[in-house]
Amino acid sequence: MHDLTGRVALVTGAAQGIGHAVATALAEAGATVVATDVRDQSDLGDHIRTRSHDVTDAERWAAVVAEIEADHGRLDILVNNAGVSGYDQLHELSLEEWNRIIGINQTGVLLGMQHALRLMRPARSGAIVNISSICGATSVPGVAAYHASKHAVLTMTKNAAVSYAREGIRANAVLPGWIRTPLTLGQTDELNGAFLDATPMGVGGDPEDVAAAVCFLVSDQARFITGVDLPVDGGYLAR
């Protein structure tokens, strides 16, 4: 499908769901993949190198990227996928919970881009994909901190795209709709039903649908694409 032979890729939040599918798809396309997560990733297979990694930890970011530099001398692809959900409404949201969600979903993306750019800028090439959400472009009740963080990811992506375009670095965002993952399957039937009812296609997507979009965006076929938001959402945002 896409030939990513010789590329080195880093995917965060790869233990399950979308990150797992992205790491798998990039490896299938021929990329050398380093997958990170705070959780166990043992089912990713021997061909993918896994590392324990909290994306809010700047020192761990430095260590993970330093190891990639030592082993491969380059980093071509970064997929900032690690994220958490949070269902609190604004009036009941604690500062601790706000900081936790912003830390992972938003500051984690900042740290990822900063550390990746350390290798991408001298190489004058690189492709970054940040996983936002339909909640990054529209509003649903509740999930206040999640909303804020996923919106921020979109603007941060555009800022990176515009700032580093002339250095050969592209940055794009993918906005998944309701995707069948452990995270969404753990939500209440009521919440899931509401999302699917509001999805024009009427069905959820699979992690592989998001992975296919990521593979396209990081490939040379997308060399003229930067700073865009690509929904993979069954039409949710088109309403």
Add this chain to the structure above:
Amino acid sequence: MNQRTGRLRGKVALVTGGAMGIGLATARRFAAEGAFTYIADVEKPAPGELSVEGAEEITYVDLDVTDEVAWAEAVDDILERDERLDILVNNAGVIDYAGIADVTAEAWARVVAVDQTGVFLGTRAALKPMLAQRSGSIINLSSAWGVVGSEGVAAYQAAKGGVRGLTRNTAVTYARDGVRANTVIPGWIRTPLAERQAEEKNAEVIGLTPLGFGGDPDDIAWGCVYLASDESRYVTGSELVIDGGLLAR
């Protein structure tokens, strides 16, 4: 990359405005990815352009996209031959550079007829087989000038903005029928149309493009391949911007 292994293997595709530029590049990529491909245009592609190595020969259809009757005939002809239509790329377009104070009613009508009504007529004609099959992917070409304001080009801006709304309507209306519809939004692409523009205008737009270069028709063609393929089966109503970062500023 052929009828057995391509990303569009076995699909039947129609690309309007396929004689040159973005349409031609898209049709040739489609054929290379295994689609049975038709080019519709009011003029024939240059000799040799209908042949892609290792792929089925592309078929040329003489079609004016503003002609309702011709659309029905073109789709019927495809169905007679291939029994289905999986992909429609509404790419045919014309431009007029006059601002709103100066644009003539004739120029306005012409641009809206080709760029916007042509998309409506194409979509309606293609929906006939696609709704019966309960599958299909419609790709409509808008433009960065369908999103942000530019001096002049009043009719083109209106029509290209209209295409975005029409695409979303198509996506939302027919999502449960298995038909997807997405918009592609090119920035500055090196096409015969763009190259006929004032050099000054072209240099200005490329200068504003964060990546610092103009795109090639192939950059748009690859986006269309993604949206036409089953890789994007959960993508509908989206706007795929292929502009070197122009709209992200």
